[in-house]
Amino acid sequence: MPIQNSVTVAAGRVDVPLDALLNGGGLHCVYQPFVDLDTGYSVLAHEALLRGPANTPWESPVVLLQAAGDAGRLVDLEACSLRDSLRQAENQSRGRALTLFVNIEPSTLTQRLDVVLELLAGRAEQVQVVVEITQRALAADLAGVLSGAEKLRAAGCAIVGRRRRTYDRDLVTAAAHSLVGRLTPDLL
Secondary structure (H helix, E strand, O other), X not given: OOOOOOEEEOOEEEOOOHHHHHOOOOOEEEEEEEEOOOOOOOEEEEEEEEEOOOOOHHHOHHHHHHHHHHXXXXXXXXXXXXXXXXXXXXXXXXXXXXXXXXXXOHHHHHHOHHHHHHXXXXXXXXXXXXXXXXXXXXXXXXXXXXXXXXXHHHOOOEEEOOOOOOOOOOOOOHHHHHHHHHOOOOEO
């Protein structure tokens, strides 16, 4: 059953509407550092990973993405994530160059790229953004994904391509893997 309006936790029912989460009710990013393997100490970049309130099912990005997709609010969810991660990157950079990896769903890229570009236009100049276009439903609008990737590059972003296996309900197909090469990623 898709979670849209409330979540259930072990201790009982907690009513937390998706709208409340999207309007400042507990969404935040956690950051995965990319470390220089030669030194083991130098952090080269961070990847922003969206999470909901701790100790609730909303903490899971899978639950958040599913609920937002089911409610037609995926672009709103991704805008919250991007806004929060850009703000935190600016604060953490203290004026120094900082590389931030972010994830964008293909549907956001092809249907509402304007929202992403507007947020990117307001980022601090020292924050270099690297976009990973997630591999869920990549082939649905191949031309749109490729066009969107070029517009992101024009906005100063790098594009990363990852060939990975996923074991969620939407298995990555061979076509999605071949798209990684067609994107001509700046990083693999």
